[in-house]
């Protein structure tokens with residue numbers, strides 16, 4: 001009986017950890033190339049950091065055949081790109097002021113964040 005209770009508590013703790021505290025790994029890069037893979041419902045990495053007032057190029061490679069993933073939108077920067085399957089596409093991020101800029105696919109199944117600081 002005690003073991004069942006302990007196992008149950010451990011499971012609950014694991015569920016709480018997974019859903020409330022677990023954050024997928026982020027990659028923060030200030031310089032150099034940033035490559036994002038579009039796959040399995042997530043941008044990898046989904047959070048990227050770049051320097052303010054300094055443009056950069058981010059490449060996207062779509063590995064998800066669903067057509068919705070084909071469109072990449074960064075509304076605040078007025079960027080709209082088409083990502084053909086399995087092709088690396090360079091997206092030029094213009095020099096921009098500090099802030100958080102969301103990027104996503106057409107239906108927002110894929111979501112990511114561009115942090116400019």
Ligand SMILES: [Cu+2]
Nearest residue numbers: 068105107109
């Ligand atoms: Cu989508």
